[in-house]
Amino acid sequence: MKHQDLINACQQDWDAYIQHSFVQQLAKGTLAHTCYLHYLKQDFLFLKQYARAYALAIYKANTLADMRGALLSVNTLLNSEISHHVSYCANWGLTESDMEAEDEDAGTVAYTRYVLDTGIKGDIVDLYAALAPCSMGYAEIGRNLSADENTKLQGNPFIDWITLYAGEKFQQSAAQGTAHIDTLLAEIDLESQRGQNLIKIFRTATRMETAFWQQGLNAALENNV
Numbered sequence: 001m002k003h004q005d006l007i008n009a010c011q012q013d014w015d016a017y018i019q020h021s022f023v024q025q026l027a028k029g030t031l032a033h034t035c036y037l038h039y040l041k042q043d044f045l046f047l048k049q050y051a052r053a054y055a056l057a058i059y060k061a062n063t064l065a066d067m068r069g070a071l072l073s074v075n076t077l078l079n080s081e082i083s084h085h086v087s088y089c090a091n092w093g094l095t096e097s098d099m100e101a102e103d104e105d106a107g108t109v110a111y112t113r114y115v116l117d118t119g120i121k122g123d124i125v126d127l128y129a130a131l132a133p134c135s136m137g138y139a140e141i142g143r144n145l146s147a148d149e150n151t152k153l154q155g156n157p158f159i160d161w162i163t164l165y166a167g168e169k170f171q172q173s174a175a176q177g178t179a180h181i182d183t184l185l186a187e188i189d190l191e192s193q194r195g196q197n198l199i200k201i202f203r204t205a206t207r208m209e210t211a212f213w214q215q216g217l218n219a220a221l222e223n224n225v
């Protein structure tokens with residue numbers, strides 16, 4: 001099987017994630033700032049846990065090449081994505097220590113600990129099936145937003161976010177990650193018990209991504225915006 005089989009098997013859940021109202025409001029520049037700020041703070045905490053999950057992938061790796069690949073992902077997360085995140089959060093008045101001091105929301109805990117638990121219980125392929133919707137999904141969203149002529153580029157307060165995920169660096173590292181997942185999946189038959197179990201993991205993580213967007217939108221309800 002290939003990564004596209006994972007997506008095809010849960011197309012409806014995948015579309016709900018990729019086309020979520022949070023994403024559409026980002027593209028139009030209309031998202032309530034409370035929602036965005038809440039998302040940014042939670043995403044900082046999310047990315048830290050994600051770096052731990054890639055560190056687990058080093059531990060779970062069977063080959064030196066896979067260990068190096070996972071190390072590269074830890075490095076990209078800590079020194080590129082989180083660093084970018086911290087610097088554009090500063091434009092929104094959020095410091096790194098503000099975000100460190102924030103409590104994790106239920107959706108942040110649920111998603112990240114699901115990924116870690118899946119990796120601890122399972123093997124390297126289970127772990128990557130749980131990690132995959134994160135980078136593959138944001139890369140697809142970045143491509144969609146940059147290709148869509150209705151995406152507001154001028155005067156969009158969320159342009160830094162769009163630029164980060166549509167940008168060459170993120171796209172390239174997501175493409176490398178996807179190629180690696182294809183290598184891990186190559187020997188697994190889609191119809192086998194193993195294949196179906198990987199689909200279940202991938203679908204759960206995809207549903208967690210949708211819940212993460214919704215958690216951002218819900219901040220407006222909680223703050224009566």
Ligand SMILES: Cc1ncc(CN)c(N)n1
Nearest residue numbers: 043046047134135138212
């Ligand atoms: C919740 C979430 N999912 C995915 C990504 C992209 N690494 C992110 N920053 N945040």
